[in-house]
Amino acid sequence: MNTSFAFVDPFADTLELPVSGEIEAPRPMWERDQLVEHLGAHYQIVRELGRGGMGVVFLARDIALHRLVAIKVLRQEFAGSVEHRERFRREARMTARLSHPNIVPLHSFGEMDDFVYIVMKYVHGASLAERMRREKKLSAGEVRRILRDLALALDSAHRDGVVHRDLKAENILLEGPSGHAMLTDFGVALLRSLDPVRADSSHAFGTPHYMSPEQATGDLDIDGRSDIYSLGVLGFYMLTGSLPFDGSTFEALAARHIVDAPPSLEGAGPAGLCAIIERCLAKNRDDRFRTGEELAEALDALEVRKRWFSKHAARSSWLFGGRAAIALAMLAGLARAAARWTTI
Ligand SMILES: Nc1ncnc2c1ncn2[C@@H]1O[C@H](COP(=O)(O)OP(=O)(O)O)[C@@H](O)[C@H]1O
Numbered sequence: 001m002n003t004s005f006a007f008v009d010p011f012a013d014t015l016e017l018p019v020s021g022e023i024e025a026p027r028p029m030w031e032r033d034q035l036v037e038h039l040g041a042h043y044q045i046v047r048e049l050g051r052g053g054m055g056v057v058f059l060a061r062d063i064a065l066h067r068l069v070a071i072k073v074l075r076q077e078f079a080g081s082v083e084h085r086e087r088f089r090r091e092a093r094m095t096a097r098l099s100h101p102n103i104v105p106l107h108s109f110g111e112m113d114d115f116v117y118i119v120m121k122y123v124h125g126a127s128l129a130e131r132m133r134r135e136k137k138l139s140a141g142e143v144r145r146i147l148r149d150l151a152l153a154l155d156s157a158h159r160d161g162v163v164h165r166d167l168k169a170e171n172i173l174l175e176g177p178s179g180h181a182m183l184t185d186f187g188v189a190l191l192r193s194l195d196p197v198r199a200d201s202s203h204a205f206g207t208p209h210y211m212s213p214e215q216a217t218g219d220l221d222i223d224g225r226s227d228i229y230s231l232g233v234l235g236f237y238m239l240t241g242s243l244p245f246d247g248s249t250f251e252a253l254a255a256r257h258i259v260d261a262p263p264s265l266e267g268a269g270p271a272g273l274c275a276i277i278e279r280c281l282a283k284n285r286d287d288r289f290r291t292g293e294e295l296a297e298a299l300d301a302l303e304v305r306k307r308w309f310s311k312h313a314a315r316s317s318w319l320f321g322g323r324a325a326i327a328l329a330m331l332a333g334l335a336r337a338a339a340r341w342t343t344i
């Protein structure tokens with residue numbers, strides 16, 4: 001658990017803020033200033049939560065509803081760009097279509113001149129990227145659970161025609177002590193039914209380390225299986241602590257995704273889990289899991305198999321233990337008989 005989150009009570013229902021020590025001293029920052037200027041009557045800004053390529057995300061308190069929310073503001077350097085504002089609008093509309101326990105829900109969206117923002121559920125926890133920075137790698141059980149959560153999130157998004165295209169540790173939030181995984185940042189997602197298939201809408205989006213071979217080649221017909229590949233990269237990363245491919249330039253990295261076989265996962269975790277991750281990483285999308293649901297089922301089957309083995313192992317050890325006890329009792333009986341015989 002990230003202790004820097006501990007001082008905020010996500011369920012606080014008081015308006016008696018600021019409480020000493022809860023709100024960090026405001027630093028001059030365009031995004032924060034805009035937020036206060038335009039939304040200060042409705043939201044009390046607590047602190048910055050994080051920032052990515054597009055936006056700065058703040059923790060804020062919804063004054064009327066007495067709840068904490070996360071507000072993402074388009075960064076100052078993009079605020080003047082019509083294209084970036086449109087992308088932000090698309091992100092909001094895309095997220096608004098989706099409803100799943102493993103996808104961060106959107107509350108509202110607004111724009112006032114250059115100031116564009118998205119209000120969403122605040123996920124009280126840490127991003128997977130922060131978690132990986134702290135722990136380097138995760139246990140096989142946790143990798144399986146997080147992959148399953150995300151496979152279900154993707155399955156739901158894909159059924160709604162949305163391909164995320166930017167799956168990476170920074171865009172995954174782990175909520176509370178259970179570490180329930182939630183997918184966020186549909187900033188470069190593709191709406192298959194509505195987006196015109198254009199080179200600029202499907203090429204070079206996403207983060208090169210997680211890019212599927214078809215994304216890397218600029219294939220115009222990207223589908224959900226591209227996200228399944230990126231999930232494989234994520235699984236590889238969580239299990240081993242390093243990404244399957246690295247390269248000094250975008251082109252070098254793209255070429256490796258297209259041509260190179262990923263390093264073997266042998267010994268990095270249980271064979272079943274490694275085989276699932278390797279299947280996600282297949283170069284040819286026909287060789288991957290077809291859907292998030294199919295992937296989640298394969299991950300569930302691992303758990304069922306594990307439980308079956310541990311149950312039967314327990315039973316066989318009980319049986320073995322029982323047999324050993326009988327054998328010992330027989331030996332003791334024989335010894336007693338032998339002792340009696342020698343004393344006659
Ligand atoms: N709903 C949220 N709750 C808590 N933290 C969040 C939330 N959304 C984003 N963050 C934090 O802000 C960072 C950037 O958010 P993201 O939506 O990925 O921005 P960008 O589109 O600029 O990449 C995330 O990596 C995470 O640390």
Ligand SMILES: [Mg+2]
Pocket residue numbers: 052053170171185
């Ligand atoms: Mg992001």
